[in-house]
Structure formats: structure tokens, C-alpha cells
Amino acid sequence: MNKTRVNLRENRTPQFQVFSEDQKETIFNGMIRTLEHTGANVHHEEARDLLASNGCRIEGKRAFIPPHLVKKALASLPPVTEVFCWDGDREKKIVIERGRSYFGPGPTPPNFIDIHTLERRPYLKEDARIVSTVVDALPNIDFCESLGTVSDVHPDLAASYEFATMFPNTSKPIVAWSYGWDDSADIHAIAVAEAGGQEAFEKRPNYVHYCEPLSPLVSTFEAVDKVIFAARHGVPVVFTTCALAGGTAPVTAAGIIVQTTAESFLGLVLAQTIRPGLPFFMGGVLSVMDMNAMILTYGAPELCLIMAGATELAHYVGIPLWQTGGCTDSKCLDEQAALEGALSSYFSALSGGDLCHDVGYTESGMTGSIFQTVMMDEAIGYSRRITRGIEVNEDTLATDVIHNVGPDGHYLYEDHTMRHFKTEFWYPTLCDRRNYEEWEAAGAKPMRQRVIDRTHAILGSHTPSAVRPETVEAIRTVMDAAEERIRNNL
Amino acid sequence: MKMNQFVNTTPQFRVLSDDQIERIYFSALEVLERVGAEIYNEEALDLFRASDAVVVGDSEARGRVRVPPSMVEEALNFYPSKITLKGRNGERSLFIQKDSAGFGTGSDLPFCYDRETGERRRTGYKDIGMAAKLVDALPNYDFFMSHGIVGDAPNPQTYDRHQFMAMIEQCTKPMVLTSVDGEGLEDLWRMSCLIQGGENEFRLNPMFVAYIEPISPLKNDNSAVEKLLFAAEKGIPAMYTPCPSSGATAPATLAGMLVQSLAETLLAVSLCHLKKPGMPLIMGGVTTLLDMRKSTYSYGAPELALASAANTDISKWLNLLMFSTGGCTDAKVVDEQAAAEMTTNLFYACLSGASLIHDVGYIDSGTNASLESLVLNEEIMGMCRQFCKGINTEEEYLALDLINEIGPGGEFVTTEHTFKHWKEWFLPQLQDRSDYETWVNNGSKSMTDRINERTQHLLDTHEPEPLDEDLHKELVEIMHRADRRHS
Numbered sequence: 001m002n003k004t005r006v007n008l009r010e011n012r013t014p015q016f017q018v019f020s021e022d023q024k025e026t027i028f029n030g031m032i033r034t035l036e037h038t039g040a041n042v043h044h045e046e047a048r049d050l051l052a053s054n055g056c057r058i059e060g061k062r063a064f065i066p067p068h069l070v071k072k073a074l075a076s077l078p079p080v081t082e083v084f085c086w087d088g089d090r091e092k093k094i095v096i097e098r099g100r101s102y103f104g105p106g107p108t109p110p111n112f113i114d115i116h117t118l119e120r121r122p123y124l125k126e127d128a129r130i131v132s133t134v135v136d137a138l139p140n141i142d143f144c145e146s147l148g149t150v151s152d153v154h155p156d157l158a159a160s161y162e163f164a165t166m167f168p169n170t171s172k173p174i175v176a177w178s179y180g181w182d183d184s185a186d187i188h189a190i191a192v193a194e195a196g197g198q199e200a201f202e203k204r205p206n207y208v209h210y211c212e213p214l215s216p217l218v219s220t221f222e223a224v225d226k227v228i229f230a231a232r233h234g235v236p237v238v239f240t241t242c243a244l245a246g247g248t249a250p251v252t253a254a255g256i257i258v259q260t261t262a263e264s265f266l267g268l269v270l271a272q273t274i275r276p277g278l279p280f281f282m283g284g285v286l287s288v289m290d291m292n293a294m295i296l297t298y299g300a301p302e303l304c305l306i307m308a309g310a311t312e313l314a315h316y317v318g319i320p321l322w323q324t325g326g327c328t329d330s331k332c333l334d335e336q337a338a339l340e341g342a343l344s345s346y347f348s349a350l351s352g353g354d355l356c357h358d359v360g361y362t363e364s365g366m367t368g369s370i371f372q373t374v375m376m377d378e379a380i381g382y383s384r385r386i387t388r389g390i391e392v393n394e395d396t397l398a399t400d401v402i403h404n405v406g407p408d409g410h411y412l413y414e415d416h417t418m419r420h421f422k423t424e425f426w427y428p429t430l431c432d433r434r435n436y437e438e439w440e441a442a443g444a445k446p447m448r449q450r451v452i453d454r455t456h457a458i459l460g461s462h463t464p465s466a467v468r469p470e471t472v473e474a475i476r477t478v479m480d481a482a483e484e485r486i487r488n489n490l
Numbered sequence: 491m492k493m494n495q496f497v498n499t500t501p502q503f504r505v506l507s508d509d510q511i512e513r514i515y516f517s518a519l520e521v522l523e524r525v526g527a528e529i530y531n532e533e534a535l536d537l538f539r540a541s542d543a544v545v546v547g548d549s550e551a552r553g554r555v556r557v558p559p560s561m562v563e564e565a566l567n568f569y570p571s572k573i574t575l576k577g578r579n580g581e582r583s584l585f586i587q588k589d590s591a592g593f594g595t596g597s598d599l600p601f602c603y604d605r606e607t608g609e610r611r612r613t614g615y616k617d618i619g620m621a622a623k624l625v626d627a628l629p630n631y632d633f634f635m636s637h638g639i640v641g642d643a644p645n646p647q648t649y650d651r652h653q654f655m656a657m658i659e660q661c662t663k664p665m666v667l668t669s670v671d672g673e674g675l676e677d678l679w680r681m682s683c684l685i686q687g688g689e690n691e692f693r694l695n696p697m698f699v700a701y702i703e704p705i706s707p708l709k710n711d712n713s714a715v716e717k718l719l720f721a722a723e724k725g726i727p728a729m730y731t732p733c734p735s736s737g738a739t740a741p742a743t744l745a746g747m748l749v750q751s752l753a754e755t756l757l758a759v760s761l762c763h764l765k766k767p768g769m770p771l772i773m774g775g776v777t778t779l780l781d782m783r784k785s786t787y788s789y790g791a792p793e794l795a796l797a798s799a800a801n802t803d804i805s806k807w808l809n810l811l812m813f814s815t816g817g818c819t820d821a822k823v824v825d826e827q828a829a830a831e832m833t834t835n836l837f838y839a840c841l842s843g844a845s846l847i848h849d850v851g852y853i854d855s856g857t858n859a860s861l862e863s864l865v866l867n868e869e870i871m872g873m874c875r876q877f878c879k880g881i882n883t884e885e886e887y888l889a890l891d892l893i894n895e896i897g898p899g900g901e902f903v904t905t906e907h908t909f910k911h912w913k914e915w916f917l918p919q920l921q922d923r924s925d926y927e928t929w930v931n932n933g934s935k936s937m938t939d940r941i942n943e944r945t946q947h948l949l950d951t952h953e954p955e956p957l958d959e960d961l962h963k964e965l966v967e968i969m970h971r972a973d974r975r976h977s
Contacts, residue, residue: 008509014799016841017502022495023883030888041898062898120926217898248901251908253881255889262893288915289903290923297923301873301916308501309881329923334936335866336921338826339833343873346834363926379830385792386838390744390800392510397517398746399524402753407528407554407708410738417742424736424743425779426792431827433784433820436601436610436854446825 003394013389016350018309024316030258031265032067039064040217040266044224047270054273065269073272074317081236081279084204086194087171087465094142094173096279096320101349103326103380104143105131106358107177107210111367112148115455120367123148128165134370134455136170137462140380144174147360147368160186160482164475168467175208175238175357180222182485184209184229186478193474194467202234209235213263215248227267231274239267240283240322244296247289253306256286257313268319281355282314283322295364298327299340304347311351323353326376327361333371333448337362341372342379349383375451378430385426430454500880503841505800511807514745518752519559526556527708527757531715537764562756565763571809573727573770575633575664576695578685579955584632584664586772586811589843593871594633595625596818596849597668597701599859602638613638613859615656620949622660624864627952630871635666635848638859647976650674651969654681660954665698666848672716675700677972679726681965693725699772700726704754706734718758722765729813730758731774735787738780744797751775752804773805774813789855790820790831799842806843814839817850817867824862824941828853833870840874865945869920876916920944
């Protein structure tokens with residue numbers, strides 16, 4: 001039979017777009033004009049000097065970036081970036097290129113939902129262990145962040161303790177957060193110890209660094225200092241803004257994308273000036289300010305829409321994007337948390353956000369909840385089935401099988417069914433598909449209870465890979481030195 | 491002003507490429523040519539016998555029909571690309587056309603949780619009335635299907651008339667109706683013509699669409715075909731909706747399920763055309779899988795969302811209207827699973843551009859009705875609609891001058907621009923965005939609590955526009971006549 005086909009063009013995966021090419025160009029040009037004519041304030045003398053020596057106009061703290069420098073920075077970005085798991089797991093390593101999406105929690109909420117009392121309380125060092133262990137076990141969570149700011153150590157060492165606690169508990173790459181140069185150095189020392197030296201680290205980076213400028217258009221000393229640290233040490237860097245449409249950015253979606261892209265591009269130009277080829281991610285959390293509560297909403301449909309638009313713009317210019325998903329404004333584990341988190345997870349995946357963070361943010365980013373992360377692991381699994389798409393070929397079209405079964409027959413025992421049902425279908429872990437009677441007999445648990453049970457089960461059973469003995473030693477040395485540094489500063 | 495600009499005014503979403511759709515279509519034609527379909531209806535078989543189709547039958551009333559592509563393609567040219575439905579209040583409110591999502595409930599669920607006792611029990615006349623009232627009150631619902639089934643009707647052979655009465659008493663919106671058989675559909679049609687002031691008024695802007703389904707794989711029972719032929723004769727819009735489960739009543743590959751489902755649809759396309767060209771036929775499908783581990787026909791699986799969106803792609807390529815599925819779940823109660831599953835399948839159905847999206851509010855894999863779920867979905871549908879507005883990139887929205895004027899370190903809260911545009915955002919009714927302290931002071935309510943409060947509030951306060959009393963009597967008379975015929 002003539003089964004040879006020619007001239008076929010197939011959608012390997014579903015196609016989703018917010019912007020046309022022309023719209024992306026319009027927004028990109030708007031960003032270029034903003035960088036050239038409005039500029040940004042850079043609260044870092046060394047950075048301003050670096051920018052000036054590269055051809056930027058500097059007036060006081062304000063830096064204006066000419067278009068050709070933006071183009072040069074874009075040209076020096078690597079087309080593909082790999083971030084490695086320190087235990088050498090090839091399956092779990094992160095490959096940044098268009099069409100792949102990775103998910104993980106977010107940094108720095110002050111509060112955490114206690115996994116035993118289910119109460120909201122300040123975030124503790126032990127929570128970093130819990131979060132990293134659970135993240136290590138969850139199949140759809142790819143990188144780690146802490147979901148909190150450690151409150152039970154010296155405040156200046158919160159980031160160092162956070163990283164030191166998480167690192168041995170998960171081999172998945174961490175996106176590290178820090179206050180400035182000193183704790184960035186602590187973090188880097190630990191990661192380098194496991195990698196086997198700076199040179200080995202540069203070949204196989206095992207973490208990413210996170211920096212956050214302010215909106216509108218301010219690069220703080222800390223944010224810039226961290227970019228410089230990351231660039232000098234070859235650490236892939238995220239430079240991301242959290243802008244509020246109607247608060248710290250224009251109220252319109254197109255406007256907030258223009259402004260925040262300009263903010264990220266300042267970091268890009270700086271990073272590429274110091275180290276051409278440094279992997280760089282633009283960001284961030286672009287959502288509307290709720291005019292009643294005056295908060296940045298993490299559950300608005302506008303978050304999904306604006307972030308999808310930002311992702312398309314980033315990919316249009318060839319920069320990977322720090323997406324946002326799996327987060328909620330809800331204060332508890334309820335339908336709101338599920339629907340908002342699920343929605344932003346779906347659109348993060350559908351738009352192809354490169355690193356999608358904040359999986360596990362609740363209360364508009366004020367409280368971290370590992371339960372939310374566990375629940376969203378399921379939503380991400382779901383969206384990954386969607387983004388896998390529908391395979392259309394002679395075998396899947398199944399006309400022979402339909403012929404063999406015929407009208408009024410069934411497919412249960414067909415060889416074709418046996419071959420496909422395990423891979424064609426996605427099987428949930430937390431979503432329940434039993435019939436009512438079985439569900440009732442098993443305790444009639446709503447999903448929130450199944451989420452809590454699964455979290456405890458993971459913590460009771462999961463054992464992460466072991467770091468090298470040298471790393472254990474390095475963590476001790478680094479943290480002793482960090483404590484010493486704090487004592488000397490007093 | 492820019493020239494030669496191509497702008498996406500709304501998001502673009504597609505699962506299948508044209509070539510993939512064409513392959514599925516060719517395969518469906520192949521199935522109709524080679525396998526054909528079983529039909530258990532004499533009139534339909536006669537129509538096919540008098541055509542170019544090949545009919546092989548072991549009796550007058552049962553036969554296998556194989557249809558050539560030319561018949562299918564001729565028929566495809568005759569279906570309307572737009573149907574406008576009127577509610578019983580005369581408002582032309584539902585425009586069934588490509589890429590404009592109309593949302594509505596599903597029908598005939600046997601169970602519900604009693605709002606007073608919390609016990610799971612069978613649904614009845616009153617439950618359908620309550621669902622009707624909610625759908626009437628909630629603006630994001632465009633059409634109403636009964637949600638539950640009138641299980642307390644005097645006779646299962648006439649339950650459809652009672653169900654319709656329960657629906658129209660409390661709801662003014664256009665409807666999608668199930669019926670027992672051809673005779674049932676005829677009564678529903680008569681009742682509607684009475685409300686709308688005649689057959690031609692009904693034909694121009696009908697108040698309901700008839701829901702009809704074949705049995706997968708490729709079987710068309712007598713009552714379904716009766717209904718289809720009656721609808722074709724009277725110009726009643728109808729959807730012929732296969733409900734295949736991949737792995738059980740359809741191939742275990744999504745592409746294969748789509749092929750079979752399309753073959754089932756194309757058979758109806760040919761048949762209705764033979765009966766009377768131009769009938770408003772709508773393509774349908776609840777295309778999902780049988781969960782092999784739990785033996786569930788899944789309403790929450792990602793495959794449902796994906797295959798449904800693909801099916802809508804196919805419908806648009808064929809220039810047929812699409813009756814799709816969303817807002818439904820396998821969860822046994824309205825919980826986090828329900829919220830997550832309903833959110834996804836609603837969004838994908840809406841993004842795919844289906845003309846009608848039904849089963850909104852189904853829980854427990856299509857066995858349990860839930861008023862609370864209807865209320866929760868109202869919020870999610872609002873979010874869908876907001877998302878589908880897309881991003882405007884006109885000068886005013888790019889706001890370059892504003893960014894320049896505010897400058898680094900400034901704020902936008904007090905600008906005229908913010909004041910002018912912030913109301914374009916979605917205003918949630920059930921999602922809570924207050925800060926933690928305010929939330930605690932207001933009683934630490936979860937969304938479950940807020941859904942319950944809103945459901946009760948709507949049931950207590952909403953007053954649907956009443957039916958004219960004389961008209962009501964005439965409608966009840968048609969219903970009673972049917973009861974007497976079948977007693």
C-alpha cells in the first residue's frame with residue numbers, strides 16, 4: 001500500500017502565541033528607545049564606569065544605553081546553556097534552549113506554612129531542608145529555591161545558611177539568592193567545592209544566581225554587585241524585576257513589558273560587558289497591582305497573559321526567560337490556590353518559559369508553602385502532557401485497528417491498545433479517578449489532604465544523593481568563616 | 491501610525507497543523523468507505539439505499555452503511571457557519587460561530603449532594619430548577635443544559651418534557667436539550683415553538699439545540715437517528731456528539747480516537763443532508779480516555795483538553811461549528827483537584843475557539859451535579875474571557891512617553907494613565923486578594939466557604955423573569971399529554 005507521504009508539516013506540539021512578529025518588533029523597539037532616551041539609574045560606581053567605557057552615556061547615576069550595545073550584548077549570548085546536577089544525573093540536568101520549560105520554587109517569602117501544624121509562621125533554617133528534600137523527589141520540579149528567608153540565624157547569613165542547607169539535600173540545580181558580595185562568595189565556594197574547583201565549575205555550572213533590580217528602571221547597588229560577582233565567576237545569572245502594573249510600571253500589559261525588559265537589558269549589557277557569553281535570564285514577575293488590596297497579584301489572569309507576552313519577546317530576541325507559575329494569592333490550601341497555581345503553570349509551560357519559578361508561593365508571595373509546590377507538581381505534569389501534543393502517523397491514526405474492531409466492538413484487548421496506553425496517557429498521582437464508592441471507602445479525602453499526605457510520605461522516604469566528603473567539609477569551613485566575618489563586623 | 495502591521499488582537503492557539511488535520515480527515519473518510527457504520531433505523535437505511543452509499547443489512551431496520559467521500563464532501567458544503575439562538579425572553583444572546591466561545595452546563599447527572607444534609611442522593615425536578623436559577627443569574631453562562639436529571643418524573647419515557655419545564659421555569663437563556671427519542675424531541679420542539687411564536691420564528695433563531703449522540707464505535711441506534719432525522723426535517727439545530735473513550739470504545743491513541751470520532755460525525759453529516767439539506771448541524775465530541783487503572787471515563791484528564799482542542803481545530807478546517815467540553819472534573823467534591831482540572835479544560839476549550847463549551851460544572855467524572863461547582867466555574871470562565879482579550883500594543887498601551895516622564899524610581903499609581911486603564915483588568919469575585927491580617931479578620935474563609943456563601947446568596951435572591959401564566963399552562967398540557975400517552 002502506498003503509505004509514503006511527502007510535503008507534510010506537522011505541529012510536533014501545540015502552538016500558542018500572544019504576539020505577532022510585528023508586535024514583538026514594536027515592543028522591542030519601544031524598549032530600545034527607553035534604554036536610549038530614558039535610561040536607568042545605576043547605583044554602582046564601578047558598573048557605571050564599565051558601562052561608560054563601553055560607550056554608554058552616563059549622567060550622574062543615570063546610564064543611557066545606545067542600541068548598538070544592546071545588539072552586541074544579544075549577539076554574545078550563548079544559543080544554548082546547560083546547568084548540571086552535581087551528582088552527574090544526566091536526566092535531570094537543565095538544558096536552556098527554545099521549547100523546553102523547567103519549573104522550581106521561588107526565593108524569600110518571610111513566612112512558611114508549618115508542615116505539621118499547617119500554621120503560618122516565620123521561615124526557619126529547617127524549612128530549607130524540607131523544601132530541598134521534597135523538591136529533589138518531585139518528578140516535575142526541576143530546580144530548587146528555598147521558598148523563604150531563614151529567620152533563625154544572623155540576618156546577614158540567611159542566604160548563606162539557606163544555600164548550605166539546601167545544597168546537600170538536592171542535586172537539582174539551585175537558583176541561589178543572596179544579599180550581596182560576601183554571601184554570594186559563600187554560596188559559590190560551596191558549589192565550587194562539589195564541582196571540583198573553579199575551572200571544573202565553569203565547564204559544568206551547578207547553580208544559577210538570582211538578582212533583582214527595582215522598578216521603575218533602578219539598578220540597586222546589591223543587584224548590580226551580584227551581577228558583577230556572577231559574571232566574574234562564570235555563574236549563570238537571572239536578572240529579574242517584580243513590577244506592578246499600575247504601581248511601579250505602566251498599568252497596561254504592553255507598557256509593563258517594555259519597561260521591565262529595559263530593566264533586564266541593563267543587567268544584560270553589564271554582564272556581557274564583563275564576561276561575553278555568560279548565560280543570562282531576563283525576568284520576572286509581571287502582574288497587576290490589586291487596587292483594593294494594593295498588592296502584586298500572583299493569581300490574576302493578567303499575570304499569565306503578560307508573562308506569556310514577555311516570554312515571546314524574550315525568545316524573539318534570543319534570551320531565555322525567568323517565568324512565573326504555580327503561585328497564588330490564596331492564604332490557604334483551597335480551590336483558589338489550585339486554580340490560580342494551575343493556570344500560571346499551564347501558561348508557563350505553554351508559552352515555553354525557560355525557568356518557571358515561584359511554584360509554591362502563596363499569599364501573594366508573602367508565605368512559602370511546600371504543599372502548594374507538591375500540588376503544582378501535579379499541575380505541571382498535566383501541562384507537560386498537553387505540551388507533548390498529539391502524534392499523527394500511520395500507527396496512531398489506527399484505521400486498521402478501527403477496521404478490525406468494527407462498529408459496536410471494543411478496543412480493550414487490542415494489541416494496539418496494549419502498545420500505547422502506558423505512554424499515550426498521563427496518569428495522575430494526586431488527582432483522584434476512582435469511582436465514588438472506592439473514594440468514600442478510602443476515607444473520602446479531598447485533594448488538600450492527599451497533598452499533605454504525599455508531602456509527609458516524601459519526607460519519610462526520600463533520600464537525596466550524597467555530596468562528596470570534601471563538600472561537607474567545605475560547607476563547615478565556609479559557614480564557620482561566615483560566622484567569624486559577622487563577629488568581626490560587630 | 492505604522493503601516494503593514496500584522497497584529498494578534500487575541501492569543502493564538504492550535505494543536506494540529508493543516509496537514510495533520512488532512513491526514514485525520516483522509517483516515518476518517520477511509521473508515522467510512524471501508525468499515526462504515528451500523529445504523530438501527532429504517533428511514534435512514536432507506537435514504538442511504540437510495541443514494542450512492544453501500545448498505546448491507548440483515549434486516550430492514552439494521553444495516554451497515556459504507557459511504558463514499560464524494561457524498562460526504564457534497565454534504566459538507568451545506569451546513570451553516572452561524573446559528574443565533576434566542577432565549578425565551580426573546581434576547582438574541584448566543585451566537586454560535588467559529589472562535590467565539592459560548593459556555594454552558596452539561597446535562598442529566600444522576601446524583602448530587604443535598605445542600606441541607608450533605609448526603610449524596612438522586613437528583614430531581616427541584617435540583618434542575620436550582621441549577622437553572624444559578625445559570626440564569628451568572629453572566630458568564632451563555633446556555634443551559636439541565637445539569638442534573640429529573641429522576642422523579644412520573645415516567646422515564648417522558649422525563650425530558652419535565653426536565654425542560656424545570657429548566658424554562660427558572661432560566662431565560664438558550665438551551666441545549668436531551669430527549670428520550672424522536673417523539674420526545676418533537677414535544678420539546680412544539681413547546682419551544684409555542685414560546686417563540688411559531689415554527690418559522692424557531693427556525694430563524696431557535697431557543698435550543700438538540701443534543702444527540704451515537705454509540706462509539708460507529709453505531710447509531712434507533713432513537714438517536716430518529717432525533718437526527720426529525721431535527722433535519724424541522725431545522726432544529728443539533729449536535730451529534732460522539733463520546734469515545736480512548737482505549738475502550740476508540741483506539742488508544744488520540745489521533746486514532748479523533749479519526750473514529752470524525753467518521754461518526756461525517757456519517758451524520760451525510761445522513762442529515764440526504765434527509766434535508768441545510769440543517770444546522772454542529773460537530774461535537776467528548777473525546778477522552780478510559781483510565782485503565784481506575785476504569786474511569788475521565789473528565790479531568792489532560793488528554794480530554796488536548797483531544798478536544800484538536801477536535802475544534804478539525805471542525806474549523808471543515809467549516810463546521812464545534813460543541814466542545816470543559817469545566818469538568820473527576821474530583822468527587824469541589825476541591826483543589828476540581829478547581830485545577832476545570833480551569834485547564836475550560837481554558838483550552840476557550841483558547842481553541844470552540845463555538846460551544848459544555849459540561850461546565852460536572853464533578854465525579856460526569857456522575858455528580860454540583861451547584862457550587864457552577865458558581866466556581868463562573869469565576870474561571872471570567873478569567874478565560876479576560877485572558878482571551880490578549881495584549882494591546884497600540885501607542886497608548888506601550889506607554890513609552892509615560893515611562894520616560896515617570897523615570898527611574900518613580901511611581902505610576904497616581905497617573906492619569908493608570909486611572910484610565912486599571913478597570914480593564916479582571917475583577918475577581920471569589921478569589922481573595924486581601925492581605926493576611928484582613929483575611930484573618932474576615933474569618934479566615936477558604937474559597938470553599940466563599941463559594942457556598944455565594945451559591946446560597948444567589949439561590950435566595952435571584953428572581954428569574956417569570957413565564958407567562960397562560961403559556962405555562964399550555965406547556966404543562968403538552969407535557970401531560972405525553973404522560974398520558976405513555977401511562
